[in-house]
Amino acid sequence: MRAQNLIFVTIAALLAAAPAQASVEINASPTKNMNCAGGTCSPTAKSAVLNTTDLANMLATSDVKITTGNGAVTITVSGPFSWTSTHRLTLDANLNVSFRAPVEVAGQGAVTIITSDGGTGGDVLFFPSGKLDFWDTGSNLVINGTSYTLVSDIASIASAYATGVNNIAVLALAKDYDAGPDGPYQNAAVPTDMEGQFEGLGHTISNLSVHGNGRGTGFFAQSNSGFSFIRDITLSNVNIVGGTNSLTGALGGALHSVITNTHASGHVSAGAGSSVGGLVGYSGQISNSDSSAIVTCTTHCNAGGLVGFGYQITRSSATGTVTVENAGVAGGLVGSLGNGQTLISQSYATGDVFSNQTNNTEAMGGLAGSALQDSTIVDSYALGAIHNAGTSSLGGLVGSGQADIISTSYATGGVEVGAPCCKNGHAGGLVGYAYHPDAYKNDYWDIDTSGRTSGCGKHKPKDACRHVDGLSDAALKSALPVGFNPAIWAQSPSINNGYPYLIANPPQ
Numbered sequence: 001m002r003a004q005n006l007i008f009v010t011i012a013a014l015l016a017a018a019p020a021q022a023s024v025e026i027n028a029s030p031t032k033n034m035n036c037a038g039g040t041c042s043p044t045a046k047s048a049v050l051n052t053t054d055l056a057n058m059l060a061t062s063d064v065k066i067t068t069g070n071g072a073v074t075i076t077v078s079g080p081f082s083w084t085s086t087h088r089l090t091l092d093a094n095l096n097v098s099f100r101a102p103v104e105v106a107g108q109g110a111v112t113i114i115t116s117d118g119g120t121g122g123d124v125l126f127f128p129s130g131k132l133d134f135w136d137t138g139s140n141l142v143i144n145g146t147s148y149t150l151v152s153d154i155a156s157i158a159s160a161y162a163t164g165v166n167n168i169a170v171l172a173l174a175k176d177y178d179a180g181p182d183g184p185y186q187n188a189a190v191p192t193d194m195e196g197q198f199e200g201l202g203h204t205i206s207n208l209s210v211h212g213n214g215r216g217t218g219f220f221a222q223s224n225s226g227f228s229f230i231r232d233i234t235l236s237n238v239n240i241v242g243g244t245n246s247l248t249g250a251l252g253g254a255l256h257s258v259i260t261n262t263h264a265s266g267h268v269s270a271g272a273g274s275s276v277g278g279l280v281g282y283s284g285q286i287s288n289s290d291s292s293a294i295v296t297c298t299t300h301c302n303a304g305g306l307v308g309f310g311y312q313i314t315r316s317s318a319t320g321t322v323t324v325e326n327a328g329v330a331g332g333l334v335g336s337l338g339n340g341q342t343l344i345s346q347s348y349a350t351g352d353v354f355s356n357q358t359n360n361t362e363a364m365g366g367l368a369g370s371a372l373q374d375s376t377i378v379d380s381y382a383l384g385a386i387h388n389a390g391t392s393s394l395g396g397l398v399g400s401g402q403a404d405i406i407s408t409s410y411a412t413g414g415v416e417v418g419a420p421c422c423k424n425g426h427a428g429g430l431v432g433y434a435y436h437p438d439a440y441k442n443d444y445w446d447i448d449t450s451g452r453t454s455g456c457g458k459h460k461p462k463d464a465c466r467h468v469d470g471l472s473d474a475a476l477k478s479a480l481p482v483g484f485n486p487a488i489w490a491q492s493p494s495i496n497n498g499y500p501y502l503i504a505n506p507p508q
Contacts, residue, residue: 024072024093025049027079027101039063046071052081059083059109065090073119074098077130082106088140094119099130099202106133110140126232126261131202134174141172148172148199154179157198158190167193173203173233180207184239187212188221188253195225200233200262208235208250208266213243216253217270218281226284228257235264238293242270247281249308250293256284264291265320272299275308275335278320285312290508292319301328302335302369305351310334314345315505321384323354329362329369330355331399332384339372339402346488346502350383352413355392363399363432364392366413371403378407379488379502385414386427392417393432393457396450397443401431406439408483410476412446412499426457430468434459440467442483448473476500 024034024043033048034041039062041050050066058064060083066075073094082104083089089105090112091097097113105111111132115122124143126132134141137150151157152174160169179189189210208219216222218240220230235250242248249255250264262279270276277283278291286307297303304310305318313334324330332349349367363369366382377398386394393399396411415427426432429445429452445455447470455468471481477498480489489500496507 022046022072023048023074023076024066024068026052026055026066026075026077026081028052040065040067042067043070043072048072052079056081056083059087059089060085061087063088063090065092067092068094077101077103080104083109085109088112090114092117093122095122096125097122098125098127099132100127101129102131102133104133104135105139106135108136108139112142114144126202137174143199146170146197148197150174153177154182154189154205158192161190161194161196162192164196166195168196170197172199172201173205174201176204176206178206179209184209184211186210187214187217188219190220192221194220194223194230194252194255194257195228197228198230198233200231202232204234204236206236209239211241212246212248215245215247216281217242217246217248218250218252220252220255222247222252222254223257226256226258229260230255230257230262231260233262236266238264238266238268240266240268242274242276242281244271245273246270246276247308248274248276249278249280250291251279252281254282255280258285259283259289260287262289264293266293268293269296270301271297273301275302277304277307277310277335278318279306280310281308283307283310286310286316287314288316290317290319294320296323297328298325299327301330303328303330304334304369305332305349307334309336309338311338311342313343313347315502316347317505317508318349319351319508321351321354323356325356327362328355329364329399331365331367331369332382333367335369337368337371337375337377337403339374342372342375344368344377344380346379346505348381348383348502348505352384352387354387362392364388365395365397365399365432366411367397367409368399370400371398371406373402373404375403376405377403377409378405379485380409381500382411383413383499385416387416394427395430395432395457396428396445396452397430399432401433401439402435404436404439406431406443407441408443408485410444410446410481410500412449412473412476414449414451416451428452428455428457428465429470430455431465432457434464434468437464440465442481443468444471444476444481446471446473446476
């Protein structure tokens with residue numbers, strides 16, 4: 001597979017996926033600016049439409065290939081359709097192939113998808129209403145030259161990875177799956193290593209329940225390869241309960257895979273000494289993903305709304321609350337951002353972060369509890385409040401800020417401290433404890449909503465926090481702060497409650 005094309009979704013790709021122009025649209029409108037002959041349909045202008053009924057009628061009698069050209073660079077399915085024959089549909093685009101509506105292969109038909117044919121940076125994109133259903137798992141699916149084995153249930157997924165050589169399998173989920181009748185899985189729904197590829201095709205696995213005492217707890221126990229990927233899957237209404245010293249998340253415990261366009265909701269919890277996240281407990285690369293799961297952990301935890309302990313997070317978000325007890329690290333997006341060229345970029349968190357014990361919590365932040373050395377946070381924000389009952393490093397964006405770079409980011413959440421704080425703790429509107437000089441540039445906190453008159457609770461050296469500026473709530477809502485790139489950030493009174501938002505990662 002063209003891994004670079006399929007894994008990384010650029011801002012340009014997202015914008016090009018919009019159905020406004022330069023696209024072949026497949027929907028219920030009359031066919032327009034399309035020439036169909038000899039089984040191939042090509043646009044005659046940059047804006048073209050192929051009617052879904054016309055397409056289904058052609059597929060009833062022959063294979064059909066849809067291409068781009070004449071200024072049209074993407075193919076967008078914006079209306080539902082299905083066919084029951086054994087014929088193959090090929091979608092061949094210069095850039096993206098996007099699914100904004102469901103497509104059903106209702107017989108034994110086949111699908112081939114090709115992106116970046118003559119272009120670069122293309123991807124297969126599944127939007128919230130889009131998915132690709134296969135009624136027969138014996139059907140053929142090929143994406144950018146890679147053949148996928150279709151599976152329709154969790155047992156088949158687990159078996160494929162367990163029996164694959166070196167736990168390698170290339171799978172695609174054929175349809176939505178309700179895991180509720182399965183009952184609770186022990187430790188993980190897929191307990192062996194996941195290596196290879198898992199393509200969700202825009203589908204949802206709902207009502208997954210996993211209770212474990214193992215190391216990796218969640219849908220996948222673990223994946224050890226950075227060359228594997230997991231993508232285009234939603235885990236809805238999960239109930240994941242990890243044990244002590246576990247790596248726990250809805251999608252998986254320890255996933256070094258490249259993860260993109262994945263989503264989670266429900267409840268995720270773990271015991272003492274764990275790394276727990278709404279999506280993943282311990283992760284490598286995550287992009288274009290989100291979680292609304294409620295996350296809880298007991299003592300000595302790394303807990304985050306999306307990831308417990310993470311390394312690369314781009315264009316992602318978390319909206320659920322995060323709660324830890326004493327001696328924990330907690331963040332609205334990630335508990336701890338690891339060291340060694342790690343990154344949070346164009347991401348945000350809106351959930352509140354809580355500590356419900358009067359003992360020490362190590363660090364709490366609206367975006368990240370702790371950002372370790374050699375890490376970077378850029379073009380990101382946090383709206384959630386910090387509620388702490390004990391001593392800690394508390395920040396609206398980051399609790400403990402050892403990061404080398406934190407720039408063009410902001411926080412609005414209230415930073416609340418209990419009676420013991422802050423004799424041995426530190427609370428700031430942006431960062432609880434800032435360590436490095438010149439790490440901060442064009443960073444802001446909301447003076448009115450945070451309840452903090454200082455951007456940093458403590459800074460070492462003394463000038464480490466000199467580029468962190470406080471703004472009134474009205475000022476933060478009135479215009480983009482100085483240094484914010486208008487190609488990345490936008491602002492509207494009707495979006496994000498008037499606060500700046502990310503163009504490539506708008507609020508849900």
